[in-house]
Amino acid sequence: MTDRRKMLEGLRDRLAKATGPDRDIDKAIHGELLGKCLHPRTTWSGAQSDTGRTCDDCGADSWGNRGGDGQRLHDSVPAYTASIDAAVTLVPTDDHGVNWDVEGVHGGVCAYVWLEHPAAVHGFVRTPLSKSRAEAMRLLPLTICRSRIEYELAQLPEERT
Numbered sequence: 001m002t003d004r005r006k007m008l009e010g011l012r013d014r015l016a017k018a019t020g021p022d023r024d025i026d027k028a029i030h031g032e033l034l035g036k037c038l039h040p041r042t043t044w045s046g047a048q049s050d051t052g053r054t055c056d057d058c059g060a061d062s063w064g065n066r067g068g069d070g071q072r073l074h075d076s077v078p079a080y081t082a083s084i085d086a087a088v089t090l091v092p093t094d095d096h097g098v099n100w101d102v103e104g105v106h107g108g109v110c111a112y113v114w115l116e117h118p119a120a121v122h123g124f125v126r127t128p129l130s131k132s133r134a135e136a137m138r139l140l141p142l143t144i145c146r147s148r149i150e151y152e153l154a155q156l157p158e159e160r161t
């Protein structure tokens with residue numbers, strides 16, 4: 001199994017088991033999935049033209065100059081698993097969107113999430129059966145995150161067995 005598949009399946013399983021927002025999963029999404037800098041080793045540089053901290057491992061700095069994607073070292077990890085706004089930033093863009101629906105089903109309530117992206121061949125992802133709409137809504141950000149993971153897994157080449 002490739003490292004990327006292992007990472008994605010691990011994240012998917014953690015998201016599926018989570019019963020609410022989880023900062024450790026937020027960090028894993030940020031670092032492992034998106035490749036953002038979470039490295040702990042930094043060096044202070046006090047030069048007048050570049051005052052701040054620089055990551056010793058990847059070169060990201062306080063000002064977002066060297067990270068490549070404008071990430072600044074002091075940016076906090078978005079609350080992907082707690083906030084729908086943060087979770088939808090994980091939806092693949094290029095003009096496709098995401099849909100969700102919260103429905104009463106036999107014995108409870110489920111939230112369903114599906115991506116409109118043509119490569120999202122996995123169909124929908126749904127929350128476990130919840131007792132109330134409020135509880136299902138609380139799991140919606142986690143479920144949007146999971147739909148991104150399923151999308152990523154669908155992009156991986158098939159593995160020979």
Ligand SMILES: [Zn+2]
Nearest residue numbers: 037039055058
């Ligand atoms: Zn770094």
